[in-house]
Amino acid sequence: MLYFDSDYLEGAHSSILEKLVTTNFEQTPGYGNDTYCESAREKIRQACNCPEAQVHFLVGGTQTNATVIDGLLKSYEGVIGVDSAHIELHEAGAIEFGGHKVITLPQEEGKLKASEVEKYLTKFYGDESFEHMTIPGAVYISHPTEWGTLYTKQELADLSAICHKYNLPLFLDGARLGYGLASLNTDVTMQDIAKYCDVFYIGGTKVGALFGEAVVITKPNLIPHFFTIIKQHGALLAKGRLLGIQFDTLFTDNLYLKIAKNAIEKAEQLKAIFKEKNYKFFLETDTNQQFIILEDTKLKELRQKISCSFWEKYDDTHTVVRFATSWATPQSSIDTLKEIL
Amino acid sequence: MLYFDSDYLEGAHSSILEKLVTTNFEQTPGYGNDTYCESAREKIRQACNCPEAQVHFLVGGTQTNATVIDGLLKSYEGVIGVDSAHIELHEAGAIEFGGHKVITLPQEEGKLKASEVEKYLTKFYGDESFEHMTIPGAVYISHPTEWGTLYTKQELADLSAICHKYNLPLFLDGARLGYGLASLNTDVTMQDIAKYCDVFYIGGTKVGALFGEAVVITKPNLIPHFFTIIKQHGALLAKGRLLGIQFDTLFTDNLYLKIAKNAIEKAEQLKAIFKEKNYKFFLETDTNQQFIILEDTKLKELRQKISCSFWEKYDDTHTVVRFATSWATPQSSIDTLKEIL
């Protein structure tokens, strides 16, 4: 069976495992107060060109989104995001569990447009009874988006401008950040992201780590007592060094970007194969996720040999499925896919 | 100045005030354990033709919605409502404060259609990863809706059927219930509502009381420990008899419906005037709220003499405003309105 279900099917990049093995019996303090974490933090600050950034390591994406958003918002505030946002649809109500509304705006190819944010805020504060409503307190975007699409540098700059005009921190979910940065069609760098966002995270789980997300707070003291907030969310890893070691490895010799490029190369090949075979794209993206429309009978047949993930029903007889490549996708998988198709 | 802003501009029906005055120095136990509350409960059970119903009295609408919904849902569940629902838009995130998502479906003239609920639930449980999402746990509707429209008996029956198919309690927000029941164009009675809904409330604040909403749980034990849940929400009135006395009065000699009829009569007159004067309706309803589109300059001019409430911007030069009549609207207000227009 060939698996293209997701970008978290395998373990970790070999150099991470090696480092875990060689450091295994070292004794370090817990909770991120070890030298590996400190080293990883410093390398990330450099990669972001943001020497004053605060860097915290968490375990997974939903956890990170909930912890950061709860940290950013006051109790009466909500977070703005697109209606296709991961926090809105696929995190089991973790934001609401923390007491906050997700204020949804229409997406455009999965993206939040600055103009939509401005339109919403103008209308909101133009309403005579806005104080009876959830006050917007932060803006959430994903890069790449849930649909594998990418913001341009100009789009990020525009979002940042409208956010700052209204004093709303801009938070970027980078669960697949590596695949965005490694895309062949992007003008956005890690430094750009650090420049335009108030908080963002660098996804490890989907880009070479066993698990782990590195939260970068580009404005110091934006979230006071964030350590305690992490603990309160059950998100503080006892053996914090496991995260430090992984991110230290990923940010040594540019490994993070290098392995992300593999996913992009394989995704480009995969797209070419589907096109050649005249498959219909629901969405063709510049990152590691491709969305194909399949007849249900065809899907059933394919799933004998290829595993891909259900995205949504297209119509009564068709289904949209997602094919994801990753840092670990071998050439042989692409070759076998070609044969099967 | 003539006020048509809302249906809670005045105090209470005179017979309520009289009763408050004559009972003022009686000593009664608190928290609803008094004879006035018990009498009111019994009268409401009779009016609903639901002898086994549990009746609780709360102070206001947002409070009631949050307390009931928190009582109905398990921690991981959300409540389904239309995107124009009061709980979604105008309660400052009170549902999310309790930890729950409002799952929004499209409205049709402010109403939730059974077919939309079915479509949503079919899609939801057809999604292979539905367990990663907020589980729907109850359905919320308003009658009259936020737009002043009314469900038909058949629409309620259909909603009830789909809810019970999926084991979802149906909760009806009756903040303006009297005006729905008194409408000239409705086939829905209080008994129908008690028949089709698992929980609903009879609005007092907007229909003759100083304040107060009577929650009717038509299925006993649907919400265990509801008393404690009310207390936990800060919604337990110490001098509970104030609510008992008001609802006992409103449900004596059919007062509730009688006074509601006044609002409908005045609304019908108001509609006729606006039509006669060729005003453009945004929404013409069968209840006490009418929505008119006004040129902004005209609105500014009118507001010198008439106060009405902002609903939303229609376009760059027009605004939708709401005119509400109530149990207390005197004929003289309608006459003066006619003169001014």
Added chain:
Amino acid sequence: MLYFDSDYLEGAHSSILEKLVTTNFEQTPGYGNDTYCESAREKIRQACNCPEAQVHFLVGGTQTNATVIDGLLKSYEGVIGVDSAHIELHEAGAIEFGGHKVITLPQEEGKLKASEVEKYLTKFYGDESFEHMTIPGAVYISHPTEWGTLYTKQELADLSAICHKYNLPLFLDGARLGYGLASLNTDVTMQDIAKYCDVFYIGGTKVGALFGEAVVITKPNLIPHFFTIIKQHGALLAKGRLLGIQFDTLFTDNLYLKIAKNAIEKAEQLKAIFKEKNYKFFLETDTNQQFIILEDTKLKELRQKISCSFWEKYDDTHTVVRFATSWATPQSSIDTLKEIL
């Protein structure tokens, strides 16, 4: 039957009812934006000698405590109170419902001592892992306390000093504030309370109003968006003027204090009677609540004629009960009590 169960057995002072009746058909804007609320706010600011204070009106005590405390605390903070605090024991977990821990310290006659607060904070910040614990974010006291006792001016000054040293707002629950201020043995005035507390509330429910608590925020902007927080808690009364009218009346011609004095006079008589009859006090206080230890058989006998409230079991054969007088207690009740005893 003679009732001494609580101080909220009757309705409201007659002058309040009269005012409600005479203003009943006036049309006013909702949510506290009316002239009665504005007038009441101004009178309260004057009574507190605190012209910059923000005054908000809420309906009940548990609601007020939860709304204010949620407004004061950040999401990771808890509130310090004594282990006998109302918020700890008798509010059904309303503070925890809002996401916050009540950090309990030992009480001394129901009071929180500044020295206990200092000891706790010193230990807390001296703990190497304090960041793994709930950060203290505010201090809650009641005056009179849940046991009817009173802080001295010096005790309030000391609490205020330690709170400000640690940047913790001091919040005073004044559900029975009138009975504290009217006590024969107190050196604390309303102005003192406004001086030493960052927030406090003036209880109306138990001191002459039908319902209502006036929150006084002595430091402007201490709680941004408090209006929205009130709404989010379901604590915003639609017909806000009902609260304005009541507090405007209570703060006209010093009515609040005058009627509170009645409770104190009657309590002093009641104490004298119990002493004369050699009843055993569990706690003899300077306010309107007196705690008596009764043999269970005696209690059963007395309850044929007198209703009082269960406080706690004293031992296997004795029970502590509370006798409360109020603004409304007539001389005849005291006289009858004397006869019965």
Added chain:
Amino acid sequence: MLYFDSDYLEGAHSSILEKLVTTNFEQTPGYGNDTYCESAREKIRQACNCPEAQVHFLVGGTQTNATVIDGLLKSYEGVIGVDSAHIELHEAGAIEFGGHKVITLPQEEGKLKASEVEKYLTKFYGDESFEHMTIPGAVYISHPTEWGTLYTKQELADLSAICHKYNLPLFLDGARLGYGLASLNTDVTMQDIAKYCDVFYIGGTKVGALFGEAVVITKPNLIPHFFTIIKQHGALLAKGRLLGIQFDTLFTDNLYLKIAKNAIEKAEQLKAIFKEKNYKFFLETDTNQQFIILEDTKLKELRQKISCSFWEKYDDTHTVVRFATSWATPQSSIDTLKEIL
């Protein structure tokens, strides 16, 4: 420097790391739906002699406590625990963040006595106004306790009996369960725990795993939709197999208990050394944590060479410190300790 600070200073048992390395490039479905998790679940069910148990894997202790307790409680319920419970003191208010109160009872050597629970419940339900209070909904204990002490089989049976009498699920926090089971002075087995508890967890983080806690729900369907609750808490690990592989390894050939025994052996040696050198014990336990009272000057001197963890101030000139051994403590550390002392 010699470290005795905690039992999570090192990585994982070598056989776990080996297994992670050999399986690294296998492709498995996420979220615990892989064969390693299934195998681990089965082995745990067997070790517990509880074939119908549901087993879920989470990452850390605070996370597990909050997720399980939120799953067990209804919104208006609290959890009973001792005042020294980890959930009360050292989890940054994670239980309150979920909306629930920790109802604290006095501890006896860190343990909760069935008699205290019974006394509390009798008093609670004997209070005429118990419905105004937080309803107890579950009981939480730790084994070993936060103080390293152990329940006897009889004590567990008694707790279980009182819990079931009141229909309260009994939840056991087994963050250090291995060290309890491996103790030289215990009559409690894993099967006993499964028999007496409704839910418990087997700690991996502190007993040989990189991270991970295995939640065992001994009554099927006790917590409906627990998967979604885990996701909502941000506690669902994408690469769930990492947990499956670790627990599968720990429950193969009894590895979990075997390695736990090392901590006990070393702790016994450590106790002997401290006794021999006439150090004063604050608490001498049968598990891997020992509590010593040191003069502050002595502590400062020792900390030049030995790291141990601050427990609490004993008095002005003494401090209680904790020495913890673990599965990984080598004989050489004990020998060096002896030399230094």
